[in-house]
Amino acid sequence: MDLHIFFLPFLAPGHMIPMIDLAKIFADRGVKVSIVTTTGNIPRIQPTIDLANNSCHSSRHHIQLIPLHFPYSESGVPKGHENLINFSDPGISPEFITAINLLEAPFMQLAKDHRPDCIISDIFYPWTSSIAHELRIPRLVFHGSGMFTYAVMCVIKDLKPYEGVNSDRQPFVVQGLPHRIEMTRSQLPEFVTEARTGFFKETDDAHDMTYGMVMNSFNELESDYANLLKKMLSMKVWHVGPVSLFNQDVNDEMARGDKASIDCNHCLSWLDTKKPRSVLYICFGSLGRFTHAQLQEIALGLEASEHPFIWVVRYNDELSAWLPEGFENRVISEGRGVIISGWAPQLLILNHPAVGGFMTHCGWNSCLEGTVAGLPMITWPLFAEQFFSERLIVDVLRIGIAIGVKVCSGNEEEREMVMGEGIKKVVDELMGNGEEADGRRERAKELGVMARRAVEVGGSSYNDMSHLIEDLLSLRSA
Numbered sequence: 001m002d003l004h005i006f007f008l009p010f011l012a013p014g015h016m017i018p019m020i021d022l023a024k025i026f027a028d029r030g031v032k033v034s035i036v037t038t039t040g041n042i043p044r045i046q047p048t049i050d051l052a053n054n055s056c057h058s059s060r061h062h063i064q065l066i067p068l069h070f071p072y073s074e075s076g077v078p079k080g081h082e083n084l085i086n087f088s089d090p091g092i093s094p095e096f097i098t099a100i101n102l103l104e105a106p107f108m109q110l111a112k113d114h115r116p117d118c119i120i121s122d123i124f125y126p127w128t129s130s131i132a133h134e135l136r137i138p139r140l141v142f143h144g145s146g147m148f149t150y151a152v153m154c155v156i157k158d159l160k161p162y163e164g165v166n167s168d169r170q171p172f173v174v175q176g177l178p179h180r181i182e183m184t185r186s187q188l189p190e191f192v193t194e195a196r197t198g199f200f201k202e203t204d205d206a207h208d209m210t211y212g213m214v215m216n217s218f219n220e221l222e223s224d225y226a227n228l229l230k231k232m233l234s235m236k237v238w239h240v241g242p243v244s245l246f247n248q249d250v251n252d253e254m255a256r257g258d259k260a261s262i263d264c265n266h267c268l269s270w271l272d273t274k275k276p277r278s279v280l281y282i283c284f285g286s287l288g289r290f291t292h293a294q295l296q297e298i299a300l301g302l303e304a305s306e307h308p309f310i311w312v313v314r315y316n317d318e319l320s321a322w323l324p325e326g327f328e329n330r331v332i333s334e335g336r337g338v339i340i341s342g343w344a345p346q347l348l349i350l351n352h353p354a355v356g357g358f359m360t361h362c363g364w365n366s367c368l369e370g371t372v373a374g375l376p377m378i379t380w381p382l383f384a385e386q387f388f389s390e391r392l393i394v395d396v397l398r399i400g401i402a403i404g405v406k407v408c409s410g411n412e413e414e415r416e417m418v419m420g421e422g423i424k425k426v427v428d429e430l431m432g433n434g435e436e437a438d439g440r441r442e443r444a445k446e447l448g449v450m451a452r453r454a455v456e457v458g459g460s461s462y463n464d465m466s467h468l469i470e471d472l473l474s475l476r477s478a
Ligand code: UDP
Pocket: 013, 014, 015, 017, 018, 256, 257, 283, 284, 285, 286, 287, 288, 312, 342, 343, 344, 345, 346, 347, 362, 363, 364, 365, 366, 367, 369
């Protein structure tokens, strides 16, 4: 009988999207896959699952979606808010944590009814470790970030180098790493500095009963940190990414994550009119928001830089509420730029030959997707672990330029402003010519080639996936 795995993705696009990709990879390897999620989240993933099921060869299992009721009345989460994308603040509220914890009992019942051989759970469901323990099956944890980020975060939690500085903005060096990595306390998220309390403590403690960690990364990208992580953790680690590469078909790319807020064909034909590698793509993930004043400065910077762009903004307001006067006529109508208000078909855009640079908030998926596309990046981290990924892109891989922000906060009012002039300067530097820009571009291109090789038959991630499946099969027969 084939291996059967339960997947439990966290209810936010940056966690759910890669986990659905991961589930598709397992299904393609002949594993029986069941994805468990709440009813309100099913419409987001159903199109992707339908495409995967329709294209699968007859011998393969169909991916199954199993719904869970979202506990609105018991948790106090407002109706229609089953995913972090529905909230204006990207932080996880206490009510949302309550709802997540209330899923434990129904999930346990499902696991008892279906008897999977393994649970692959997002890190934010710490209780899946005791369920797996009770059912005597392995729990694998999906962290969602990369190996550099996870390793550096563990070192900082352990050594607390931020305690030895005089101010939040004074840089400290993280000791014991293969590269010189400097950060400031103001760049650290709460779950690093307050790791020993509440929900974050529970997620860390769950590791004691966790069999292994599945990373969306590939060895060639961050091998030093993969080795470091394997030494630091008391569990097995597999790197099986970049999982986004499992969406090579245009239809897959268009359906991924959510319904695009732009006509994809219009977007592609606009890109077709641009010179190769001339367009800057700007997106701050699924949750990144800015004040009107900051959006205005970004618009001014883009206009002044004179490079074509596609800019994704996550705002319900009319563009006229914050766009500089005349911007639409001067820039948009003239065909120099496209603004997407809402959900962008990110993979489709990044992989178009006209795109030559990516301004990103350094969410891990975006970092990897930019890497796969072989693009140099402008790093503008906002919150969570994004300041760590910035260091990997800028200091270790040397394929990015930092915009230079220092404040990690989910609240756009608390972050420092970056002025249009500074934005123009960095955009010109990234998209322009010269030794440094060309070197950055060349390194990014090489990494893109390595990323593709990693997931091909015989590549490092392909092989690690084989090892993982063999490991799970051997546990079952033990
Ligand atoms: N994404 C997308 N369109 C958007 C915004 C995001 O397709 O308009 C996808 C992006 O390709 C990535 C994920 O959503 O796969 C965002 O994850 P990431 O880790 O980059 O950032 P987060 O949203 O978690 O901050």
